[in-house]
Amino acid sequence: MIQIDSLNQFYGQSHTLWDLSMTVPEGKCTCLMGRNGVGKTTLVQSIMGLLPVKSGSISYKGQNIAGMAAEKRAPMGIGYVPQGRQIFPLLSVEENLRIGLPARRDGLRQVPDYIFELFPVLKEMLHRRGGDLSGGQQQQLAIGRALVTDPGFLILDEPTEGIQPNVVAEIGDIIRRLNEEIGLTVLLVEQKLPFARKVADNFCILDRGRQVAFGEMTELNDQLVKEYLTV
Numbered sequence: 001m002i003q004i005d006s007l008n009q010f011y012g013q014s015h016t017l018w019d020l021s022m023t024v025p026e027g028k029c030t031c032l033m034g035r036n037g038v039g040k041t042t043l044v045q046s047i048m049g050l051l052p053v054k055s056g057s058i059s060y061k062g063q064n065i066a067g068m069a070a071e072k073r074a075p076m077g078i079g080y081v082p083q084g085r086q087i088f089p090l091l092s093v094e095e096n097l098r099i100g101l102p103a104r105r106d107g108l109r110q111v112p113d114y115i116f117e118l119f120p121v122l123k124e125m126l127h128r129r130g131g132d133l134s135g136g137q138q139q140q141l142a143i144g145r146a147l148v149t150d151p152g153f154l155i156l157d158e159p160t161e162g163i164q165p166n167v168v169a170e171i172g173d174i175i176r177r178l179n180e181e182i183g184l185t186v187l188l189v190e191q192k193l194p195f196a197r198k199v200a201d202n203f204c205i206l207d208r209g210r211q212v213a214f215g216e217m218t219e220l221n222d223q224l225v226k227e228y229l230t231v
């Protein structure tokens, strides 16, 4: 569903992504893995149009989106949960969620109920300020906000970072449900190996801006883990 070919990205003179190619299969969860600083966030920000790419293509539904303005992504059905959540701390939970509504293609003007079925805590906290929520609740809000746009493809950048284990497990269950029940395609950036193994169908490992391994999660063996993932 997402096909990336020979992508090159630079921060100024610094060449960060090198001829990077990868596929995110439709309806599956693909985990983008690799140690700190290998280029995972740079890649997802490039997919989202938040960073300019020097060359290469990013094909979504057969269209090359690499040079397209960032704001065109959500109406095309690409949702994004950035690293660090980036919810609006002074807006209420409801206001944070409503931000996603204008991107919907069906013109719905209310936050759909299934968001509250997935995250009951957001209903309880509807009128609280986003900034008053716990880290785990803010992460659920960030995922809920992305889902309000009704994406077919969702990118989550380290959704378990700094979150209590019980909420981590809940988020894992929700990603699986979205995969299985509505066929959502997911690209998950994740460093926690047990979580990645539990949630993702496929993996793609980056090292120094290059794709060095990919396959089905069951094929992620100890040698790859030792070479590219453990610190």
Ligand SMILES: Nc1ncnc2c1ncn2[C@@H]1O[C@H](COP(=O)(O)OP(=O)(O)OP(=O)(O)O)[C@@H](O)[C@H]1O
Binding pocket: 011, 014, 016, 034, 035, 036, 037, 038, 039, 040, 041, 042, 043
């Ligand atoms: N704004 C920037 N300007 C210059 N270099 C940057 C910038 N952002 C990231 N980099 C560099 O690009 C490389 C890739 O960083 P990136 O954040 O994409 O890695 P990452 O795999 O997401 O790491 P982490 O797991 O720590 O988030 C690193 O060497 C980083 O120092």
